[in-house]
Amino acid sequence: MNILAELQNRFRASLAGIGDDPTELVAMVRPSQDPKFGDYQANFAMPLGKRLGRPPRDVAAEIVAKLSVDDFCDPPQVEGPGFINLRLKTSWLAAAVERALASDRLGIEPAAVPRTYVVDYSAPNVAKPMHVGHIRSTVIGDSLKRTLRFLGHRVIADNHIGDWGTQFGMIIYGYKHFLDRAAYQSKAVEELGRLYRLVNRLVGYHEGQETLPKLREQLSAQRAEVAKAAKTPPLGDKGADKNAAKALRRAESISKELASSLAALETSLAEVDRDPALSALARRHPEIARAVLAETAKLHQGDPENLRLWREFLPPCLADIERIYLRLGVTFDYTLGESFYHDRLESVVDDLLRSGIARVSDGAACVFLAGQTTPLIIRKQDGAFLYGTTDLATIEYRVQTWSPDAILYVVDHRQSLHFEQLFAAARAWGYKDLELQHISFGTVLGDDGRPFKTRSGDTVGLGGLLDEAVRRAHQVVSQGDDAKPGGAEISPERRQQIAEVVGIGALKYADLAQNRTSDYMFSYDRMLAMNGNTATYMQYAYARVLSIFSKGEVDAGALRASGAGVDLAHPVERALALSLLQFSEALDQAVAEYRPNFLTAYLFEVANRYSSFFEQCPVLKAPSEASRASRLLLCDLTARTLRQGLELLGIQVVDKM
Ligand code: ARG
Secondary structure, three states: OOHHHHHHHHHHHHHOOOOOOOHHHHOOEEEOOOHHHOOEEEOOHHHHHHHHOOOHHHHHHHHHHHOOOOOOEOOOEEEOOOEEEEOEOHHHHHHHHHHHHOOOOOOOOOOOOOOEEEEEOOOOEOOOOOEHHHHHHHHHHHHHHHHHHHOOOEEEEEOOOEOOOHHHHHHHHHHHHHOOHHHHHHOHHHHHHHHHHHHHHHHHHHHHHHHHHHHHHHHHHHHHHHHHHHHOOOOOOHHHHHHHHHHHHHHHHHHHHHHHHHHHHHHHHHHHHHOHHHHHHHHHOOOHHHHHHHHHHHHHOOOHHHHHHHHHHHHHHHHHHHHHHHHHOOOOOEOOOHHHHHHHHHHHHHHHHHOOOEEEEOOEEEEOOOOOOOOEEEEOOOOOEOHHHHHHHHHHHHHHHHOOOEEEEEEEHHHHHHHHHHHHHHHHOOOOOOEEEEEEEOOEEOOOOOEOEOOOOOEOEHHHHHHHHHHHHHHHHHHHHHOOOOOOOOOHHHHHHHHHHHHHHHHHHHHHOOOOOOOEEOOHHHHOOOOOOOHHHHHHHHHHHHHHHHHOOOOHHHHHHOOOOOOOOOHHHHHHHHHHHOHHHHHHHHHHOOOOHHHHHHHHHHHHHHHHHHHHOOOOOOOOHHHHHHHHHHHHHHHHHHHHHHHHOOOOOOOOO
16 A cells, blocks of 8 residues: 555545645645654645634644544644644554565555556667667666556557668668678678778768868857957946856857867867878768768668668667667567658658648748747658657557557657657647656766766777676675675675676666766766665665575565564664555655656665664564564565565566675
8 A cells, every 4th residue: 555645645535625626735745754753744734724824733633633544543643833743553554564475566556547658768779889878768768667567557668779760871881882791791790880980980070071160160250259258348337247247258168168179070080180091981982971861861762772781780780789688687568660660651741741730841841839949840851751750650650559548758868859849749640648758867977077988988888888887796796705704605606697686786776766867977886885875785685684584594485474473663663664665655656757766765765774673673583482573574575675676677686695
């Protein structure tokens, strides 16, 4: 049972007839920050009293008189200016723990009204190496899928891979001009990756040559503006001078940014110029940018040679991504990439034009949206379709195929505008009752506060990232094991397996524990810390609980079946029990806002309360047989809650660390 939701319902009933819509008031019932004020607290009597023009304490007393919670709470207390404090009956808590212990689902009820969700996550552009940016979408999406499914919803996990974009034009061009056949035969994906990077670089070189003079001009114009602003004598008016100073600082910062882009461009051009082989290639392929677009267009038009190459390239690229998913333990129900929708795009555009939702402007088919300055372009002047066209076709297909209640797009925040436009266009197209959500997330930063890159300035490949996390986890595990009082206990092979679980768990947890909308700073040391809000700490807590059972030679299943009861005599036992029973609240909250960090925060709290319990309440040496059994039951529910919670984050546990 979700205790908070139950209390809110009870309050809703007691508020009937007092004031208007109680939703806002009921939202002010919350878990207490301090056990002094009970387990839950309702703080709405103050604003309500104000609204009614009555003393809040009187209002609180009136509501409490009507409130019926005595089946699971002690009599509510009105304190201070009108706080209503609620304390759960300890006997009820103990019985609820017993019920949770007896249930496979730890007492979590499935959703009363199951919904159908399509979760669109991971979605890398294939044939480009996967990098650190892809981990967030993959891990957040996977966790939402697991959690929604656990709560009884129907979830369709659909990997909308980018398998039809310009990167294929690049690779096709590279294949036709720069292929190292032997390398391709032995390691296809690596050779394709090399071709992609090479062509991308050459395209970048020529485009850079074109922008260089423009950028230089912009910079000198900006510098002139700065100089002019700096020379302007003060006006003597405080406000105006302040504004002038502000404008100067702004101009300076723009000029600084331009200078640094220019410097970066000059460096990258100079790198090519300095490399005789590369600069010779650049000279021999001056039209490469246009040629790449032409190869892409030919592919889209069904050119047999390009289509054949595309069909040849795709499988090894997908197999490469699949290896990463396998290691991450991430699966999808469907992988319907952009190419799948190709044949549907024309009819989408026709339909939107026919119904007047789109119209042709400057030769391009556009959906103009209320409140948006730029339209969503669905067909370019040259007849090419765009990302948004595919996304509209995808919505149509998903609705026809699965009739979802909601589609969640787990995609980084830089695509916010795209999704705003897409959702508005979809609603205009008639998808009004469909919940469309951009589950946006921030950037992964290095410790310098800039987007996470390798030392050489490349984005970090996902495979290498996993290897490094596992390597470091191996050190952590080995050090811990070597330091055990009775000597090391874990075999080398087992250490390697544990390192995989700990390393990958750490990586995932570090990501999921963030407020997803902020950027976060990547740090192996922090994510593998034995103490703190990390998977490692949680996995360690789990293994510690299990070790009690093995040390005491207790079989948890048999104990549960023995009819032993739970007794919450000590305050830390009670606090742990309350935490364990709040699992349902944490899950509902995580799903309501599509934020897995509510779940990580919850598990951290459970682990902390367990730790206080463990320090203060001897388990195997408990004062009586009954208390020993009761404490073991609390240990058992703790372990199962941690394991279940981590599983919903896509993180495994080990029985020994
Ligand atoms: N492939 C895209 C990218 O890497 C993400 C696709 C997200 N899903 C979608 N339906 N647009 O940027």
